[in-house]
Amino acid sequence: MPEPFRQAPRHHHADRPTNAEPSRRAPIAHRQNPLHTTHRPASPATRDPVGLARLVHHHPAHTTTPPLAALIPPPAPIPAPTGRTRIPAPDTIDVVPGYLAGRDYSNQVFTYLVEQWAWGHSTSTVLGQDFAWSPDHRLRLAAGQLDPGAHWRVAAAKEPLGPPEWMLSFSKETPPESVLAVAEELARTGSSIDWTGEDHPALKAPTDRRTLIHTLQDTGWRSTYRNGELDLEAPGRLARVQIRIDPPGDALDLLSRPHLYVEIGPRDNGGSPPYWQAMATTGTPTVVVDALARALTDPAPLTRDRDWMNEELLEHLSETAANNRPEKATDQPAPGQSPLYTDEDLVATAIALTAEALESIDDFHDADMINDQVIPSTRATTVRTWNDLPHDQKHLAYTLVTDLVVDASHRAPVLFGRTPETAPASRRPTPRIETPLLNLWFTNEDLRAAAAWLSDRRMDWYPPALGDAMWDQTIPSTTDHTEPRTWAMLPDEQRREAIRRTENLINDAADRATLLFDRPSGLEPLTLVSPLYLAGPGHHSRDLAAAPLRDRGWTVTQEPGGATVYTSPCTRVITRARADGTGTAWTTIHRLPLSDDEQWWSSADGRTPPEIIAALHEALAATLKARPHNLFHPTSPNTDALNPVIGAGWHDSYSGPNVISWTEPNAEMATITRLITPDSPDQNTDWVISGGSLGPGRKEGWYLEMPANVPTELLASVTKSLASAAPVARLGRDLTSEHLVYLDVRPLETRYRATSPARSAAARIRSVTTTYERPKPRPGTVSTADHHGLQQAR
Secondary structure, three states: OOOOOOOOOOOOOOOOOOOOOOOOOOOHHHOOOOOOOOOOOOOOOOOOOOOOOOOEEOOHHHOOOOOOHHHOOOOOOOOOOOOOOOOOOOOEEEEOOHHHOOOOOOOOHHHHHHHHHOOEEEEEOOOOEEEEEOOOOOEEEEEOOOOHHHOEEEEEEOOOOOOEEEEEEEOOOOOHHHHHHHHHHHHHHHHHOOOOHHHOOOOOOOOOOHHHHHHHHOOOOEEEEEOOEEEEEOOOOOEEEEEEOOOOOOOOOOOOOOOEEEEEOOOOOOOOOOOEEEEEOOOOOHHHHHHHHHHHHOOOOEEEEHHHOOHHHHHHHOOHHHHOOOOOOOOOOOOOOOOOOOHHHHHHHHHHHHHHHHHOHHHHOOHHHHOOOEOHHHOOOOOOEHHHOOHHHHHHHHHHHHHHHHHHHOOHHHHHOOOOOOOOOOOOOOOOOOOOHHHOOOOHHHHHHHHHHHHHHHHOOOHHHHHHHHHOOEOHHHOOOOOOOEHHHOOHHHHHHHHHHHHHHHHHHHHOHHHHOOOOOOOOOEEEEEOHHHOOOOOOHHHHHHHHHHHOOOEEEEOOOOOEEEEOOOOOEEEEEEEOOOOEEEEEEEEOOOOOOEEEEEEEOOOOOHHHHHHHHHHHHHHHHHOHHHHOOOOOOHHHHHHHHHHOOOEEOOOOOOEEEEEOOOOOOEEEEEEOOOOOOOOOOOEEEEEOOOEOOEOOOEEEEEOOOOOHHHHHHHHHHHHOOOOEEEEHHHOOHHHHOOOEEEEOOOOOOOOOHHHHHHHHHHHHHHHHOOOOOOOOOOOHHHHHHHHHHO
């Protein structure tokens, strides 16, 4: 649940009236509800590009008078606030859904309770607070609390002036109609039913939230139950209700872990507070939360003066930012003329915006949005979310999910029935991770499911600001014209229709986001590759290569230059590891015990596969412990160490009495060479072992060097690694493009998932259908997840 906000949202005008300054209103005969008293004549049409709310300029023909309207006395006329010039009849708009209408500055809630329900009312000018209470002093309403996240507070007590049994709060920007809906329901229960303590509806402990859930679901709200919480989200994804079921939340604490939380605004708003929020403690009775649910789903429009509305709400409702742009010439079509764009223009624009939304995840670092999503493969064992992963694994998972989403951006045309384009690449470096890939707590399928869910969310980023995103974009079919046309240059009606249809295209594509990840289009994030000599350095090369030395008691120290030094127990062998820009370079030196002269050495660059270095260190540490005398002199001719590669089919690539040269047979991408008899003093007789592409300007290969007198056990350990056909674990993002054509690449199955293949597949299917996919809501139905939540609530 998002942290309740601590500051009020920004406003379009700084000189808004306070609660004590009602705005100038029209006579009561024109009111549409007990709180709003404004009526304006018809005026030019208001743009509604996004379709998230219906905005209609008020007109007498649209006016209806609800039953409560006649009960409210007209307020005295109040002059316009000083300091700004007000036009006589500013635009008013009807907002649907009403929860997006935001705050209304007339503040008639207290007036209505006093006039209609005989509540008491007191105002503190010093504190800027209002208080109201029922005639029996058990029901209370306050406004102007210090915390803007709980500006309005509703409470009930068993005894007059007693401590509250429950509390409900609303933030400052809440539509007062929603506050009044709850307060009036309380007032009605207090006046029509005798007070009988705990049996009173205002104090009766709730047994479940079934009515609230059904009220929301019947109007298309989508529900998901996980981790003891039931989340319900409005069809436009601009309203959410979260109910804590197990545990139910804090009994009296509103701001830390409330039982019920309502949030209005985009789910992922870049850290900005929601438009408004409501919170309720565990004991809030059914009659109260049901009244709140009815207010959230009320189809009746709420009328607002657009000049005094919250500017962020206006961006979602009417794109007022576009009205402030310089006027552009528009091509007004003649009567009956066809649109100045084609269906293919709409598809191309939707594809471009979708691809941009997916690719931009690399800039906005949004992958942590998956924190609360369940890892599908853990459903059959111990259920875990991505936030439950160890820090290094979580950081890696975020990077790999980002890779998948960025890679999917080039396949965005698939969602619209078009051909995919060239794939971009993520710019993030591979994070350091200590856990071996085989021991990760997640799988490739988990990553793809998370990427599908995140892509869905990223595609939802556009519709609220779709008019702005399309404004300066060129209409594709006009790019070859002498003067290309932008969407902003279209006539108003055509532009609104184009934005509406583009939004529908993007929303429909978001529902199909899983198609981008149903089957891998390239490398899996987690892979098994062979042969080893083309696998590259991997992501945790130093830890893997140093393990044999640490396990046998070698001392580890750090040098001032940043190198890590491993010293044998006898101190005669020293190994240094130093980062060289491509990985970890390793150097080992063996010294004679008396003279301290260097006897032999080995040197490997940073791109040498760590498994080869680990095999060399394993042979070194084991020989030093069991047969230390073998390190002084070779136990047999060095050429015996070549038997593993010869047996694996390597061929003699250079015939001559003075040269030893063996090359792997498949692509000739690995060699072992040594000059036996040098032709000049400048030539050396060292063993040179290399793999991959080497040469001027080519940095994907690696090399390892040893002197001619290196112990046979050490050289043999390297050749055995080169000859091995066993695959090694690698991140797909770390494989080099130059070597892919020669690699055998397969998906990696992590060891952590111990379930059978059938159960694993079933878990993956359940995760996609219940957690990550966006099924169409069916009013009046309860999903399996909701049923489980209802059982818990009972």
